[in-house]
Amino acid sequence: MSAQQQRRERERAARHSLIVEAAREIAETEGWAAVTTRRLSEKVAYSQPVLYSHFKGKEGIVAAVATEGFVELTAALRAARTGAADPVAALKAFAEAYLGFARAHPALYEAMFVHRTTLEFATDDSPEILKTAFAEFLATVAPLAGARDTDTLAELVWSTLHGLASLDGTDRLRPDLADGRLELLVNGVVSGGR
Missing domain, CATH: 1.10.10 (Arc Repressor Mutant, subunit A)
Incomplete structure (x- = not known):
């Protein structure tokens, strides 16, 4: 060149x-x-x-913004997971990091998970950063999965966190119960693996 x-x-x-x-x-x-x-x-x-x-239009712009967001979210999730003392603490820190990211960057989160984009999720053709982000979910839940399918458990945790982030971001949930909701999520994942 x-x-x-x-x-x-x-x-x-x-x-x-x-x-x-x-x-x-x-x-x-x-x-x-x-x-x-x-x-x-x-x-x-x-x-x-x-x-x-x-x-190629707004969808392409949103996809580019979302891709940046996945880089940032992945780094935050990895730091939370690897900075924890044990798998249960890692799940809690991971969930807090996910919800904190959504709260701190609402438009970015919206680009990543709400708006239509050209990004493909959960396929062989998915961008590498999406696979890397999901790998953080897998690494977080794997030690707690027990006999459960790790991919399915990771998708369930992701879905739950997304629901909490979406409802919290539109002020649909009572703020004083945020810690209790997080505790129930962590306890549910932990007790289901036994």
Whole structure:
């Protein structure tokens, strides 16, 4: 690759990052409805055709933002899991990290798990970061699974955490019972493995 091609690739990558960052910023401050190609064009000072050369519409932009989110979530989940003293403490720390991430980054969480994107989940063609994120769920529940199928248990824990995050994020749950809900989740996973 020539020096000129390398420069073009670096410039393209920088534009891509700038667009993703701008979309995320708009979504976090004003919601995803405010993220339009026109609005992004104005914010990053590139024409709409330049945006379309990077992304196939809003779904592609949301997928790029979501991919960044999975990198961040995976790091937070891994840190919580590996920083715990035992498997039960790891599950609790993991759940707290997941719910804390959703609470701290509501628009990012929405891009990852609510909006339609071009990302494929649970297939051989899934992006590697999605597989890596799910591997954190597997690593967390495996020591507690007992005779249960680890993949199914991981999906159940993920589904439960997603439900809690979604309901909490829309103020549907009583905040004073958050610790109790988390304790019931952990106890249910632990006692079911015996």
